[in-house]
Amino acid sequence: MKLSKNTFDHLKHFSTINPNFLFRKGAEQSTIAGSRGRVVATTLDTSFPLNFPIRDLGIFLKAVSSLNDPDIEFSKSKLTLKGKDGKIYFKKSDPKNLVLPSKKIAFPETDIEFDIGRDQFSTLINSLKKHHFYDVIFKGDGKAIVIKTNGSHREDYVFEQNIGKTDKKFSFRFVVSNLICPIDDYKVSISRKGIARFQSKSSDYISYIAVEKPKPQ
Known part of the structure; x- marks a missing residue:
């Protein structure tokens, strides 16, 4: 699979909020600030095949940009970027050590x-x-x-x-x-x-x- 420009731009924005990130299965993605004072959610035009936690989303995006037209492959233990000029691997991080959103926000009554x-x-x-x-x-x-x-x-x-x-x-x-x-x-x-x-x-x-x-x- 490849990242569309729209998905890349949204993920880049997410990385400025919190480097920790969980690729969730499907197109609905979210992140939470390290201070837990903000949660951001959106639906991307790219759908991911499985849940995969990563320690630093910003480094991942730099790796994507560094390779020539890379494909992205997910497995249970690692994420692989395969470019025409090389490969980069990211090991699955332990979600217990990351700051990740735990559930969808139930917004209260609007005032x-x-x-x-x-x-x-x-x-x-x-x-x-x-x-x-x-x-x-x-x-x-x-x-x-x-x-x-x-x-x-x-x-x-x-x-x-x-x-x-x-x-x-x-x-x-x-x-x-x-x-x-x-x-x-x-x-x-x-x-x-x-x-x-x-x-x-x-x-x-x-x-x-x-x-x-x-x-x-």
């Missing part, structure tokens, strides 16, 4: 729901990454939904973005690293039980993100 467009999300992610913000607040004041934060915990350095209207009042804090998703249109659902869901409008990609506790005033 707040809104859309964020591709251009808005692109501006948000690029600004947060460029200025090295640590956390961000999604806030509703009964009229507008505003994303606001400060940089390096400095109150004099503020990023603010209006993304829509709301008749509700709320304030939810997120760690920026958990928000890094592919640029897309998203439906955002937030539960006051401490979890948010960013669901792509163009694919099966879903990111479940922990809502952080408010900072002490």
